[in-house]
Amino acid sequence: MNVYQKVLALVAVVATSSLLFSVAVYGDDKREWALGWFKQSKLDVAPVSSPAYRQECGSCHFAYQPGLLPETSWRKMMSGLDDHFGDNAELDAETQKNILNYLVANSADKSDYKRSAGIAGSLKSTEAPLRISDTVYFRRKHDEIPARYVADNKAVGSYSNCAACHTRAETGSYNEHEVEIPGAGRWED
Numbered sequence: 001m002n003v004y005q006k007v008l009a010l011v012a013v014v015a016t017s018s019l020l021f022s023v024a025v026y027g028d029d030k031r032e033w034a035l036g037w038f039k040q041s042k043l044d045v046a047p048v049s050s051p052a053y054r055q056e057c058g059s060c061h062f063a064y065q066p067g068l069l070p071e072t073s074w075r076k077m078m079s080g081l082d083d084h085f086g087d088n089a090e091l092d093a094e095t096q097k098n099i100l101n102y103l104v105a106n107s108a109d110k111s112d113y114k115r116s117a118g119i120a121g122s123l124k125s126t127e128a129p130l131r132i133s134d135t136v137y138f139r140r141k142h143d144e145i146p147a148r149y150v151a152d153n154k155a156v157g158s159y160s161n162c163a164a165c166h167t168r169a170e171t172g173s174y175n176e177h178e179v180e181i182p183g184a185g186r187w188e189d
């Protein structure tokens with residue numbers, strides 16, 4: 001075979017096997033699963049799905065996805081809302097319980113989205129950091145960014161302001177290629 005024939009043969013093999021694979025997946029009723037996996041593999045954490053959480057915990061700042069902290073952290077935070085980083089964020093008992101349940105069920109240690117698994121895996125089971133920005137995993141991902149872009153940048157202020165730099169944070173996507181730091185432009189490393 002010359003090179004041209006070899007390429008043709010390769011294309012034929014790849015095309016046939018992908019066709020067979022899709023038929024197998026489709027026929028096996030696993031299509032939903034395959035699509036779900038594809039969608040999930042593109043997101044870093046599961047997007048917020050509770051309107052109550054978004055309303056109560058997204059009024060002062062970005063509504064952090066539950067998969068950014070482990071269960072221990074959410075339990076600790078939700079039991080001290082009267083002094084929440086110096087603010088009073090108390091809720092009525094019913095709402096408090098519902099939001100806690102939502103956070104726990106979707107916490108980093110119960111989610112298999114890639115950043116959730118990374119965050120949970122970087123912590124000891126006894127650790128309960130109250131800030132995402134205090135986790136080892138977060139620090140490792142942000143250690144190359146100069147302070148003039150963060151604390152000394154009026155449009156950002158602190159690392160708590162995820163959505164100031166991550167243009168698609170709201171959707172659960174923190175991809176480094178979607179970062180635009182105000183005043184610094186698109187991030188290239």
Ligand code: HEC
Binds near residue numbers: 085099
């Ligand atoms: C009254 C305003 C207010 C409300 C309501 C509020 N927060 Fe906060 N939250 C704050 C402040 C202030 C900070 C500290 C921000 C900073 O340091 O820049 C903070 C920080 C946080 C952080 C740490 C972010 C980081 O740096 O990693 C988390 C997580 C958080 N809040 C979760 C919640 C949850 C969950 C709720 C709902 C139960 C909630 N917040 C409701 C004011 C509020």
Ligand code: HEC
Binds near residue numbers: 044132164176
């Ligand atoms: C000052 C801007 C800024 C803020 C604020 C910020 N980030 Fe980032 N983040 C970045 C940059 C820049 C990168 C890419 C770093 C690199 O690749 O060296 C990044 C990377 C990440 C990554 C890894 C993405 C990848 O593709 O590897 C995650 C996850 C992430 N950030 C989550 C968060 C969360 C959650 C918050 C809020 C609690 C946050 N970030 C706040 C700038 C920021």
